[in-house]
Amino acid sequence: MNTFVTFTILGLVLGSVYAIAASGLVLTYNTSGIFNFAHGAQAMLGAFLYWQLTAGWGLPVPLALLVVLFLAGPLMGLALYVVIMRGLRDTAEVTKIVVTVSIMLGMLFLSQWFWHPEKPRSLGMFFGDDTGIRVLGAFVRVHEILCVLAAVGIAVGLRMLFQRTRTGATMRGVVDDPDLLRLNGHNPERIAAFSWALGSTLAVLAGVLITPISGGSLEANMLTLLVIDAFAAAMFGRLSSIPRTFVGALVLGLAGAYLIGYAPSSWAWTSNLRVSLPMVALFVVLIVLPQDRLRGAAMRTRERYHVPSxxxxxxxxxxxxxxxxxxxxxxxxxxxxxxxxxxxxxxxxxxxxxxxxxxxxxxxxxxxxxxxxxxxxxxxxxxxxxxxxxxxxxxxxxxxxxxxxxxxxxxxxxxxxxxxxxxxxxxxxxxxxxxxxxxxxxxxxxxxxxxxxxxxxxxxxxxxxxxxxxxxxxxxxxxxxxxxxxxxxxxxxxxxxxxxxxxxxxxxxxxxxxxxxxxxxxxxxxxxxxxxxxxxxxxxxxxxxxxxxxxxxxxxxxxxxxxxxxxxxxxxxxxxxxxxxxxxxxxxxxxxxxxxxxxxxxxxxxxxxxxxxxxxxxxxxxxxxxxxxxxxxxxxxxxxxxxxxxLSARPVLYGGGAVIALLYVLALTGVLGNWWFAALTITIVFLLPVVGEWLMPGAVLGADEVERRRTTPPELVGLDEPYTAEGRYRLDRELGLPAARPTPAAPEPSASVAKELSAHV
The missing domain is CATH 1.10.3470 (ABC transporter involved in vitamin B12 uptake, BtuC)
Structure with missing residues (x-):
């Protein structure tokens, strides 16, 4: 009985932390339509920053928590949305995924830059490992109780936010119909930014809470992948339902704990299966969940590719x-x-x-x-x-x-x-x-x-x-x-x-x-x-x-x-x-x-x-x-x-090729180092189109493009320059209206010519 209670409590605690992390995922996805693969990396950075404040700089735990949860976490999410995420509209799904994956990798490398991976670091539980109470014969630490209470409070709070408040309705509408929100006086960008700030805070909280439970050791890759386990819980709620997400997280936590406690000792692969269990559950949940209907119309995205012959x-x-x-x-x-x-x-x-x-x-x-x-x-x-x-x-x-x-x-x-x-x-x-x-x-x-x-x-x-x-x-x-x-x-x-x-x-x-x-x-x-x-x-x-x-x-x-x-x-x-x-x-x-x-x-x-x-x-x-x-x-x-x-400026193209050939000969004969050859060649390859536009703009860009770049943009006609016949012609041409180029006005006759004309008259 004592064993069952012990592993049940462990499962509930792990599930609670998964629920906190997954709730942040659901929140950001519902308000931006972007699945944040960097969620685990945000949790990792939050945990490292908390360690730096407490163990590195000696700040009291309450003050460190205030800085991490109410300053660093929200600012991280806000910066991600304002600088990167809101620019991902009208891009394909693979682009959105790759951008968040890039953020995850960047955060991993950033953590290794500031906190060398070979130096051991660890986090202890709140109020110590020996502070707790007895529940049915099993010892439950205060840190574990706080994890469960925080998860329940966050689940209830988010449920009420989405279902009972006007703010929650507007947060759901950011993805559904942002234009309609604007017509009703709301700012979709501000609402989405707030959601990302809150989701980032939940990720940081999950990172701080789960590190002492998983062993206390801080390792960037392991902690990032550990919070990625929350993906399965988020998908259990189909990225929309907070209650189902919470239940799915608890099921994951309990299943992992019971596997450790009751798997036969002859199973040499029990530990590996325990680590893989969330991913197995994720795959199964994805297969079982009902899918959206086939997409009917082609989505207009900004990706363009040319397939060669x-x-x-x-x-x-x-x-x-x-x-x-x-x-x-x-x-x-x-x-x-x-x-x-x-x-x-x-x-x-x-x-x-x-x-x-x-x-x-x-x-x-x-x-x-x-x-x-x-x-x-x-x-x-x-x-x-x-x-x-x-x-x-x-x-x-x-x-x-x-x-x-x-x-x-x-x-x-x-x-x-x-x-x-x-x-x-x-x-x-x-x-x-x-x-x-x-x-x-x-x-x-x-x-x-x-x-x-x-x-x-x-x-x-x-x-x-x-x-x-x-x-x-x-x-x-x-x-x-x-x-x-x-x-x-x-x-x-x-x-x-x-x-x-x-x-x-x-x-x-x-x-x-x-x-x-x-x-x-x-x-x-x-x-x-x-x-x-x-x-x-x-x-x-x-x-x-x-x-x-x-x-x-x-x-x-x-x-x-x-x-x-x-x-x-x-x-x-x-x-x-x-x-x-x-x-x-x-x-x-x-x-x-x-x-x-x-x-x-x-x-x-x-x-x-x-x-x-x-x-x-x-x-x-x-x-x-x-x-x-x-x-x-x-x-x-x-x-x-x-x-x-x-290709329309072949002298520039041939000249660039000749320079690269000369650099190669110099490198082959040892006059030029290999690194200099590589650096100069890459520079020439990337800058040659720019040089072509500079040296032969008419051939590279075409006469119309050169004229467009030299003249005032159509939207600034009447602001940066007065209305003229030429300006009206360019506006009509840009708008696709019938337009005839105005004939240049005849020059005014000089004074002597005017006098001679008057004498003849």
Whole structure:
């Protein structure tokens, strides 16, 4: 009886904290339509700030709580909404998800900047661990009682706010009909900002309360993912009902506690299942909940992508292979493997271009499919012993086939899901793989055969050998990965230009219209999920082989989210976006940070500056991801449009190419350092369209655009300049009205000419 009461109290306490965090999620989603994936990171930052105030600076606990809950928490939410969230209107679901994911990653890196992860930190319970009361023989601490009371009070308060007050009605109306709210004298922006401030406060409160219960140790990644468990409770209430959210949170907490208390001791995987239970519940809840009807009309978003022809894709594929080979000639041997790793990440990112960029389906855990392929190839695709071990082509093909099958199995129950629900389902799958599969290092026996899934916590993956082609050579591996990416990229573009790709685009734009025209959406979704999973599996195997030995951390959900974020930033609708996102996620920012750290060691007098620049480089991917709301089509789209206009100014284009060729020759001969060559080349590539507009504006922009930029904007005619016939003409032209350009007035005759004319008269 005592055991039952103890674990029941533990479950109620955990469930109460989940309910507090989930209530903040429901609140922000109901007033902005944005699901905040950074909710757990906000809780983490709040917990670290509370530790800094109490343990670091010695402030009294009540004063620290006032600062964290009534100052830092609201300001954090208010800043997020005003600076970022309100700019996400008219963007696709993937853009909204990526922006909040970027905020989460930025907060993680920011916490590691200010609070070094290797230094231990812990939080104690309010009033101490020994202060409490006895309930049915079980000891209940005051901190745990406060958690339950706070959760009940917040649930009741939010329920009354939404259902019984005018403010709650206006908060619900912010998403439903903001224009109607304005007509009734309300400010939707102010209401949404207030909701985000309150939701952030609830996240911070959850972070402060749950840390002592979970062990007291402060670790950024663990605490962020711990609060993410509240996603399941929020979805139990379908992001709208506070009472159902509260009940779902309690069920989650009790189920986890009872699993720890009553699972058989022979279950070696009980601890892993306990950690994975919220994600399992999230997946089940998403499948069981009724879904919205198919979207009928195409949503007008700001994303725009141009799909190249197959011929252009082949030309660019050949150019990519040639460019990578030329870059290889400049590299030292140690850098080749690093570059290879980036190319394998690009292959994984290519699966997102097909699935999300072309078909509009979400996958937040692409590297989880790479992990599954790695496990398969480790057990069934290695031949030889010792240093002669090699991957076999049949083992790789088997791993790709199994991954495609797993992708189909994951997609099968999720075929009803769309948008945010599908994103959460794939995230639940990714966290489940990380917690259950990649942590399973124990030995099992099945039909008399002993095996372990992730032997010893790491897997050694040798290079591939196909006949005379042995990828043990670094250059051979790099060029093989590049050729594979180029071939897959051409294949993806060819697929998009065929009937199958047009059906994917139609399903992305309007699922209801596609179904009405006879398209089988189930078959279409299942096939594209399987193709995407197969590509991710191949990239995962090559990534593991390039690394040599991989652990579970190589495939965790944070790495997958970073890859997705950078691919969207580059342009998820472009193969080149996958290339940029993969290379930057795999090696780009890591190389930059390592370079700054090395500079700090070699130049102690500038150590502070280099460490600062290294920390900025660590946070910069998240800052770039946050900015995707202002450029939702991605940086590749912006560059494509810039160079498309630059084709009319070929002297500038040829001049830029000549300068890059000269820099390459100087780097190849050792006159110019490799880092200077890379920095100057990247600068030229990005600035060349701007230089073209500056040097040849008429050719790049066109006469009309040049004239428009030189003249007063139409809306300022009559304000910054007086009304004239020319001004009226420009206004009529902008409004689409019939307009005739006014004829210039004849010049006034000079005095002598006027005198002569009068004499003749």
């Amino acid at each position: 197959v011929r252009k894709a082949v030309v660019w594929a050949v150019a990519l292979v040639a460019i990578v080979y030329l870059i290889r000639l400049l590299m030292v041997e140690s850098a080749i493997t690093t570059f290879t790793l980036g190319m394998t990440f690009a292959i994984v990112a290519l699966s997102l271009t097909l699935l999300t960029g072309y078909a509009g389906e979400m996958n937040l855990a692409p590297l989880s499919f790479g992990a599954i392929a790695t496990i398969v190839v480790f057990h069934f695709g290695i031949t030889g012993t010792g240093l002669d071990q090699r991957l076999t082509v049949w083992g790789v093909l088997l791993a790709v086939a199994v991954t495609a099958l797993v992708g189909g199995l994951v997609a099968l129950p999720a075929l009803r899901l769309r948008g945010l629900y599908l994103a959460l389902a794939t995230m639940a799958f990714g966290v489940f793989v990380s917690n259950m599969v990649l942590r399973d290092t124990t030995e099992h026996e099945l039909f008399g055969v002993k095996f372990s899934i992730f032997s010893g916590g790491s897997l050694v993956i040798p290079p591939l050998r196909i006949g005379p082609l042995d990828l043990q050579d670094e250059t051979t591996f790099l060029m093989t990965a590049t050729v594979l990416f180029a071939l897959l990229g051409v294949g993806v573009v060819a697929l998009r230009n065929r009937g199958y790709g047009r059906r994917l685009a139609a399903m992305k734009d309007s699922p209801a219209a596609s179904a009405m025209l006879g398209q089988n959406l189930i078959t279409l979704k299942l096939s594209v999920f399987m193709l995407s999973a197969a590509i991710a599996g191949l990239g995962g195997v090559l990534m593991s082989s390039a690394t040599g030995a991989v652990a579970g951390e190589n495939f965790n959900i944070i790495v997958s989210l970073t890859l997705l974020m950078l691919t969207v930033v580059a342009g998820i609708g472009y193969v080149s976006g996958a290339l940029f996102g993969g290379v930057m996620a795999g090696v780009g920012f890591a190389v930059i940070m390592v370079s700054f750290n090395n500079l700090a060691k070699t130049q102690p007098e500038l150590e502070g500056l280099y460490l600062l620049l290294g920390n900025i480089a660590a946070v910069s991917p998240a800052l770039i991801g946050i900015g995707v709301g202002h450029n939702p089509s991605g940086s590749v789209h912006q560059m494509v449009e810039g160079y498309r206009r630059l």
